[in-house]
Amino acid sequence: MLKIKNLEAGYGKLRVLKRISMHVDPGEIVTIIGANGAGKTTLLYTISGIIKPTDGEINLFSTSLDKIKPEKIVSMGCSLVPEGRQVFATMSVKENLILGSYVQSKKKGYDKEGELQNIYNIFPVLKERKSQLAGTLSGGEQQMLAMGRALMAKPKLIMMDEPSTGLAPLIVKDIFQIIFRLRQAGNTVLLVEQNAKAALGIADRGYVLETGKIILQGPAQDLLDNNDVQRAYLGRDVDSQGASCEV
Amino acid sequence: MTTELFTQYLFAGITYGIIYAVVAIGFNIIYNTTGIINFAQGEFVMLGGMISISLNPLMPLPLAIGLAVMLTTLIGALIEMVFIRWLVHPSVLRMIIITIGISILIREVALHIWGEGVRSLPYFYGNEISSIDILGAHVSPQVLWVVGVCSIIVTLLSLFFKFTPLGQEMLACSANRLAATLCGINAKNMVTLSFMLSAGIGALAGCVVSPITYTQYDCGTGLAIKGFTVAVLGGLGNSMAAVAAGLLLGILEAFSIHIFPLAFQDAISISILLLILFIRPHGLFGSKEAAELKEF
Numbered sequence: 117m118l119k120i121k122n123l124e125a126g127y128g129k130l131r132v133l134k135r136i137s138m139h140v141d142p143g144e145i146v147t148i149i150g151a152n153g154a155g156k157t158t159l160l161y162t163i164s165g166i167i168k169p170t171d172g173e174i175n176l177f178s179t180s181l182d183k184i185k186p187e188k189i190v191s192m193g194c195s196l197v198p199e200g201r202q203v204f205a206t207m208s209v210k211e212n213l214i215l216g217s218y219v220q221s222k223k224k225g226y227d228k229e230g231e232l233q234n235i236y237n238i239f240p241v242l243k244e245r246k247s248q249l250a251g252t253l254s255g256g257e258q259q260m261l262a263m264g265r266a267l268m269a270k271p272k273l274i275m276m277d278e279p280s281t282g283l284a285p286l287i288v289k290d291i292f293q294i295i296f297r298l299r300q301a302g303n304t305v306l307l308v309e310q311n312a313k314a315a316l317g318i319a320d321r322g323y324v325l326e327t328g329k330i331i332l333q334g335p336a337q338d339l340l341d342n343n344d345v346q347r348a349y350l351g352r353d354v355d356s357q358g359a360s361c362e363v
Numbered sequence: 364m365t366t367e368l369f370t371q372y373l374f375a376g377i378t379y380g381i382i383y384a385v386v387a388i389g390f391n392i393i394y395n396t397t398g399i400i401n402f403a404q405g406e407f408v409m410l411g412g413m414i415s416i417s418l419n420p421l422m423p424l425p426l427a428i429g430l431a432v433m434l435t436t437l438i439g440a441l442i443e444m445v446f447i448r449w450l451v452h453p454s455v456l457r458m459i460i461i462t463i464g465i466s467i468l469i470r471e472v473a474l475h476i477w478g479e480g481v482r483s484l485p486y487f488y489g490n491e492i493s494s495i496d497i498l499g500a501h502v503s504p505q506v507l508w509v510v511g512v513c514s515i516i517v518t519l520l521s522l523f524f525k526f527t528p529l530g531q532e533m534l535a536c537s538a539n540r541l542a543a544t545l546c547g548i549n550a551k552n553m554v555t556l557s558f559m560l561s562a563g564i565g566a567l568a569g570c571v572v573s574p575i576t577y578t579q580y581d582c583g584t585g586l587a588i589k590g591f592t593v594a595v596l597g598g599l600g601n602s603m604a605a606v607a608a609g610l611l612l613g614i615l616e617a618f619s620i621h622i623f624p625l626a627f628q629d630a631i632s633i634s635i636l637l638l639i640l641f642i643r644p645h646g647l648f649g650s651k652e653a654a655e656l657k658e659f
Contacts (some may be wrong), residue, residue, distance in 0.1 A: 164545065190547035202542040204535050214528075215535045219547035221528065269547060 117142045117273055117304055118163070118194075123172035125162040132158045134328040135172070140273065140306050145299050147307040147315040147336065149349055150325035156308040157199055159325070160277050163306075164196045165189045177272070191219040195271035199278045201258040203265070205251030209242055212250050212261055216268030235264040238294065256287035263294070274298070275306040280314060292318050312349035316340045324349070364621065370500035372617045378506045378575070379589075380613020381513040385568040386590025387597065387605035388520065389561035395537035395600050396550075396557040399458040403442065403466035404565055405587025406473075410435045411566025412578035413473060416482045424487065428570045432563050439562025443555045466583070473580040484573040505574045512571045516564050517606055533557060537600070585629070592636040598649020608647060 118140040126132040132155045140146045150156050161167045163174060165186035174181040176194055184192075204212050213235055220226050236243035239260045245253060250261055259279055266274055276295070280288040288311065296318045299305055309315035316322050316336045324332035324345060332339065339345050386404060393401040415431035422430070446461055447453075453461075486493070487508050494501040524530040535543040536553040544550050569578065576582070593612050597604030612632055619631050639646065 166541070166544065185549075186544045187547045187549045190545065196545050198541065198545060202539050202545075204538040204542060206538050207531070207534065211531060215531060215543070215546050215548070218532065265546065 117177060118306070119173075119175040120163070121173045121175075123159075123162065123169055123174060125158060125167050125169045125172075127158075127167070131170075132328050133162065133169075136325075136328075136330055138323055138330060138333070140304060142272075142304050143299065143302065144321065145295065145305045145307060145319045147309055147319035147322045148325055149309055149312040149315055149322060149339075149345075151310070151349075153327075154325040155328040156325055157277055160196055160275050160306075160308055163189075163194070163275065187219075190269055190271075191222075193270070193272035195266040195269045195274050197262045197266045197274065197276045197279065199281065201255075201262040203250040203253070203258050203261050205249065207250060208247050209250055209253070209261055210246040212265050213242070213268050216265030217270075219269050231268055231270075235267060238267070238297075239264050256283050256290070259283065259287075259291060260294075263291075267298075271303075273304045273306060275308070277308050278310060279307070280309060280311045288314060312345065313340075367499035368621075370498045371502075372621065373614065374497070374500060374502050374506060376614030376617030377610060378509050378613070379616060380610035381510055381606070382568055382572050382576075382586070382609075383589045383593040383612055384606045384609025385513050385516055385564060386586050387594035387609055388517065388602045389565045390590055390594040391600050391602050391605055392557050392561045392564075394594070396533060396554050397447070397458065399455055399462065400591065400594075400599075401558070401561065402459065402462040402587060402591075403469060403583075404561060404590060405583030405585070406466050406469040407435055407439060407562045407565030407583070408569035408572075408586050409473060409578060409580065409583035410438060410469065410562075411569030412484070412573040412582070413477050413482070413569075413580070414566070415570045416484055416573065416578060417477070419484060424485070428484075428567070431570060432566045435566035435569075436559045436563040439558040439560075440555055442562075443558035447558075448551060448555065466587070470581055470583065477580055479580065481577045481579045482573075483577045484570060486574045487571075503575070505571075509571050509575065513568060516567060517602070520560075520564070520602065529556075533560075588636075589632055592632045592639075595636060595644075596639050596647055598646025601646070601648055604646065604648035 120136055120138050123133055123136040124131065136159060148156055148159065158167060162169050165181060165184060176189065176192060179192070181189060204215065210232070213232060214228065217226070217228065217231055220231065221228070241257055242261060242264055245257060250258065253261060263276070263279070279291050279295070283291065292314050295305055295307065307315055307319060316339055319336040321334065322336045322339045323330050324339065332342065332345065386408060389404045389407065390400060393399065411431050414434050415427045418427035418430055421427070442465055446465060447458065450458070486505050488504045494503055495507070524534050532543070532548050533553050533556060535546065535548060536550050540550050589612070593609045594605055596612060597608030612635065615635070616628050616631055619628060
């Protein structure tokens with residue numbers, strides 16, 4: 117579904133992504149974990165076309181994304197839920213959702229009310245708040261709105277940038293449960309997270325990104341068991357547990 | 364001050380105030396989608412007036428005005444496509460200098476086409492001396508036209524932004540350009556549209572005020588300064604605040620004639636602009652937090 121080969125990208129002269137290669141298959145939840153500044157957000161922005169790659173190749177649904185505009189990538193079926201929600205703060209929840217369906221609304225037989233209802237079924241709280249201004253929602257509700265807005269475009273691949281940032285642990289659990297259910301409903305998810313434990317908990321596969329390079333990859337369970345990952349991202353002191361020798 | 368005089372000043376104030384408000388709304392529409400002040404906004408008003416005056420002998424007045432508005436709208440689109448669209452991550456300062464350049468360019472072109480003469484459209488109803496009595500004050504019917512048309516512009520604009528998909532998409536671009544792009548909206552087209560929209564409403568305002576204020580190749584500059592004052596006074600980007608601020612400035616100017624000589628009228632708006640910039644740079648109705656987050 118998504119194939120990235122030797123991707124390089126950055127801002128001006130600053131090279132952030134260094135020869136990244138990765139892929140996402142249909143129906144998977146793939147997670148990219150890494151610390152602040154590792155290049156996770158840059159990677160997602162490059163896939164969305166917001167940042168132009170300086171080298172390498174991105175293939176989405178077997179089409180090269182070279183010189184394709186970000187708007188076009190959305191209508192191809194790849195939506196990004198950006199970091200920090202980025203809702204239209206001065207507009208109502210319903211208006212936000214309808215704007216999300218922009219690429220769908222151009223198609224024939226588009227059923228606005230039906231699509232809204234689908235989103236309200238996934239996120240009942242959005243229905244309660246539908247006439248409220250998006251800026252007045254709580255952090256968790258804004259995250260749900262941002263996810264709902266992206267889902268309104270009916271993406272085949274949905275990318276999420278740090279959905280758990282700044283949310284209370286209970287809400288984070290909710291959000292991850294929803295992501296898990298999205299996959300069951302047939303969506304493909306590329307999830308970028310600092311919260312490595314939660315992300316690997318629901319993912320099928322994972323990549324570990326460090327200073328712009330992929331240093332580890334594999335099935336999520338393997339990464340969870342990996343000592344380096346445990347030490348660096350799960351905050352576990354492996355040595356003191358005396359289990360560090362057999363790698 | 365007698366009641367008649369009071370009403371007379373009040374109406375004069377409302378007339379000018381609402382014109383300032385429409386110019387300010389033109390500033391706001393472009394500011395909202397691009398973050399820049401388009402200093403050629405006054406020139407759109409001048410172009411609307413001038414083109415309709417030139418077309419008027421050839422066709423009925425409403426048609427001439429309609430055509431003038433359409434032509435100015437196209438000029439707005441052209442300006443955006445030629446000067447703004449291709450810029451890659453332009454700085455705010457660079458874009459502002461470009462719009463100042465555009466305004467000088469339009470003015471010079473207008474000087475060549477129409478000369479230095481002062482022109483005006485005929486009164487839409489009646490003539491220079493016809494008047495209607497309102498609460499003892501004598502009000503020209505054209506004043507009612509100006510107030511009526513400008514109020515309709517303001518109302519239609521707010522309905523457009525609230526209820527049409529296109530209006531919502533433009534609003535989305537101004538609220539959060541990145542998020543709008545991620546929804547699949549082409550932000551660049553929305554910027555072109557915003558130039559067209561502000562050129563169009565500027566031109567329409569230029570047509571209705573032409574019989575009262577007259578139109579000259581450089582009349583846009585003064586209006587742009589007043590409109591800018593009003594936009595800043597209300598809080599940049601807020602169109603409803605611009606209406607309130609416009610009426611406030613118009614009425615202040617009108618009543619100032621009672622106390623100061625007429626020649627000081629323009630000095631008042633400039634003083635208000637300076638005062639606002641010193642004391643409340645986010646405007647009367649703007650939020651301080653939001654203003655601090657903005658680049659300009």
